[in-house]
Amino acid sequence: MGSTAVVVGGGIGGLAAAIGLRAIGWEVTVVERAEVLDDAGAGISLAANGIRALDELGVGTAVREAARYQYTGGTRVPAGRWLARMDGALLERELGTPIAGIPRAALHSALRAALPESALRVGSEAEPVSTVDPGRAGIRLADEIVDADLLVAADGVRSRWRALLFPGHPGPVYSGSTVLRAITAEPADPGTDFELTWGPGAEFGHIAFRDGRAEWHAVLDAPAGVRHADPLAAVRARFGGWHDPIPALLDATRPADVLHHDVHELRTPLPRFTSGRVALLGDAAHAMTPNIGQGACQALEDAVTLAAALSACPTVEAGLARYDAERRPRSQAVARAARQAGRLGHGLRNPVAIALRNTAFRLTPARAAVSVVLRHARWTPPRLG
Structure with missing residues (x-):
């Protein structure tokens, strides 16, 4: 069984995979490749499945201490x-x-703290190589070739490794x-x-943090x-x-702090999440809205499942096959549900359709x-130890 791995990508999924x-x-x-590992500038809501994965990775307590639990709120229309x-x-x-609810920077910090500094190579561009043993995986860093038993590609929605492994796949598309x-x-x-507040073709939402910011x-x-x-x-216009409190939140924001990104997704599902000794993980495998x-x-979930599969199986190949079988159906189903939710939320523009949706929401019992949340959050991680 192999015992060395290179993880390409130092975001949430990549760090979690390394910890696992x-x-x-x-x-x-x-x-x-970024010079600084901080993932700052936004917030995130972690459902029970994400919290349980963090618990299995040993960082759940640190994340809970930095988070604010979400008990109150809901969905509104622009008038309130x-x-x-x-x-x-x-x-x-x-x-x-x-x-x-937690700032992404705080989650990132908790994950980073669980790894030794020596395990992180920041400011480095990973280039694929074909000169290593076909039964292994390798990358080039500057003039150095790093040879490993496994390569985990956690390099995001525009994954270079996904494009190399599946050249016929159309890749991410604009949602x-x-x-902002x-x-x-x-x-x-x-x-x-x-x-969340839904208007025709628009949505505004907030996440409150422990320190009073949002x-x-x-x-x-x-x-x-x-x-x-x-x-x-x-945004004000x-x-x-x-x-x-939408106007108040905007008034409490510095103009330089506003980030703006187009949302891309893998609308065409991948046929598998692995190839040879390479495993795709996170947005590289199933970027969703x-x-x-x-x-x-x-x-x-990917990170914990990958580690558990490799631990339980006699070979890397068997472990990767198990990872693919367990993660691909679930994550691709969640991606489809996310796309459908967008169409029923801010994606609606027709006044009649909006009125019908709003009536249905008001008449739906709380349980x-x-x-809907329970369907995706009911997940129990495999044990790592």
Whole structure:
């Protein structure tokens, strides 16, 4: 059984994969081309499946200490009327843990702290090589060739390794939505832990943090590549007339802190997540829209499942086959659900369709609404030790 791995990509999925592999006794090197590993600038909601994966990796306690649990909030319309209330206490009773809101930088820091500094190679570009043993995996770093038993490609939605392994695959496509987001520069507690507000072709949401600040995001259905000279002013023009606390969140934001990204997804599912001694993980394997908040959670599931499969199987090849069989159906189903959720949320523009959706939401019992979250969050990680 192999015992050395190179993880390409130092994001949430890549760091989690490295922690999982080290937990089963592997020697791991994480290669990240960015000069600084911080993943700052936004927030994230972690459902029970993501929290359980972090527990299995040994970093759940640190993440809980940095997070604010989501008990209150829900979904509204721009005028402020509630479509559905969030029942975080019910979710906690059903799943054993509530949803946790945390700055991405804090999650990233907790994962990074679980790895020795010597395992991280930042500011390094990993180039593929074909000169190593075909039964192994290798990369080139500057003038050095790193030979390993396994390569984990966690290099994001535009994964170079996915394109190399599956040259006939169309790759990521624009989802039709672009998102502007920021964390407030000062405490601006919005009064609830988590909210979404749906308007025609638009969505505004917030996540409240433990320190009183909040992350907000503004989603627009728009052509790809559109950018604004003053992104915060553009958000104010579109959402400034929506209900409180949206104007207050925008007022508490520095213009320089606003990030703007087009949302891409792997609309065409991959035929497999592995090839030879290479495993695709996270967005590289199943990039999805953020509409049900499962992108990072699925990457964390990948990391734990990969390590468990390699630990349980007699060969790397058998472990990778097990990883693919366990992760591909689930993550691709979650990606489909995320896409459908977007179409029913900010993706609607027709007034009749919006009215029908809003009526259905208001008439749906709380327990039935919670079942949607439960369907994706009910996941128990395999044991690593």
